[in-house]
Amino acid sequence: MTQTDDFGFGTQIRKSPYFDATVRWGAQGFSVYNHMYIPRDFGNPEQNFWNLVNEAILCDVAVERQVEITGADAAKFVQMMTPRDLSKMAVGQCKYILITNADGGILNDPILLRLAENHFWISLADSDILLWAQGLAVHSGMDVSICEPDVSPLQLQGPNSGLIMQALFGEEIMDLKYYWHRELELDGIPLIVSRTGWSSELGYELYLRDSSYGDALWERIMAAGMEYGLKPGHTSSIRRIEGGMLSYHADADINTNPFELGFDRLVNLDMEAEFIGKAALKRIKEEGVTRKQIGLIIDCDPLQGPNTTFWPINKGDETIGKVTSAVYSPRLKQNIALAMVSVDHAVLGADVEVVTKSGPTRATMVEFPFYDPKKQIAAA
Incomplete structure (x- = not known):
């Protein structure tokens, strides 16, 4: 029996x-995401952050389960699922999209990959979009096939990730543009x-298309990355909050609409294509939102890890909102x-009160992202 055979909660x-x-390389703790284990602890989360922003980390993100959509009507079907206009999406391109329901609520905020004219992968955040897509297909009248393929992503992220990719694939990999993909x-x-x-840093995702090679792929990348300071790691809450990146179920959920998040650019209400939630989103835009996502600087001793509950935000005697994601940034102090x-x-610039687990404390509303707001690092 190996060290990992008796780990966990069942099959x-x-x-x-x-x-x-990941266990061999020091993973000490896991959480559950999309019904899978994801490493969340390789020791010190602050050191993981510095490894990411100074060198590179390799993360197991196989929890980004894929929904594969093929068939003659695949492009039309995928457009039905999202308010983002996909009419100019090329084969080989990736796009960050929102998947909305009939009320305009966000069900997921995945990355969409177009592998061929009628072949798409939806690389998921944490919700059961495979079931949603299969349900939509039943009465759609469209010629589509929807399944979960044998695909398991890894993330290689950080300023040295390009050098590691060159060591693995040669110099031609440097021609790969931001939000594009290729078969290798x-x-x-x-x-x-x-x-x-999912790091706001220079980075790559490697989608393994045969799970039997999982161990070999991990070891091959780690071996190539040693001279460049590559460390095993986990997705960094510090860096993603610095970059203003959403975590589904925390910063957005089924009751959140795109306009509350300032995601107007991901919604095209003028395109001819009909998508689920179009009427509701038109109404929401006309009436205006009642909530808005903002950034906060919380004035207290350094937080010991991210918040695990939604902290109330008060103005005088009134509760005006909630903190969805909070962390101490050692870089921004x-x-x-x-x-x-x-x-x-x-x-x-307005001051409010945030009720942390240690009690009420002062906070100030600010713009975000907090670091590299134009995403110049990731897109370089």
């Missing part, structure tokens, strides 16, 4: 093809490689947070 939570490798092989291992990631507040109180 209903799936282990990734990289699970054993590494020592006979079949991959889709994209210039994407501040407690930073994303929050959802009443639009009437969303005033930059």
